Amino acid sequence: MVSRFQNPTPQLPVLENQIENNNAEINSINNNLADKKRKLANLEESLAKLKELAKDTLAQTKQEVLAKMEEAKITEREIEETTELKADLNKKGSDIPTLVKLAKEFSQ
Numbered sequence: 001m002v003s004r005f006q007n008p009t010p011q012l013p014v015l016e017n018q019i020e021n022n023n024a025e026i027n028s029i030n031n032n033l034a035d036k037k038r039k040l041a042n043l044e045e046s047l048a049k050l051k052e053l054a055k056d057t058l059a060q061t062k063q064e065v066l067a068k069m070e071e072a073k074i075t076e077r078e079i080e081e082t083t084e085l086k087a088d089l090n091k092k093g094s095d096i097p098t099l100v101k102l103a104k105e106f107s108q
Helices: 009-091 096-107
Strands: none
Touching: 009 096
């Protein structure tokens, strides 16, 4: 029986070539991995910036909505008051244009 280790010389160049190819493939994979890690880091940084921008925008939008809601409450209150005034004037046989004319006459 002949051992496979007795005459390794003919196989040596083939094995060395395979090792070189494997090393080249490993280097290529490592470079590709490093590139993907850089891209991932850039994407994570961009995502963090976008999250911060979204947070700021949401806070600003909430403030604007609250301000508009407050304006709407004031407008609603003004409409209610005007409606009440108009009803009171109608009960007394007058209207808003007449009241405005009277106010102008007294202010002069």
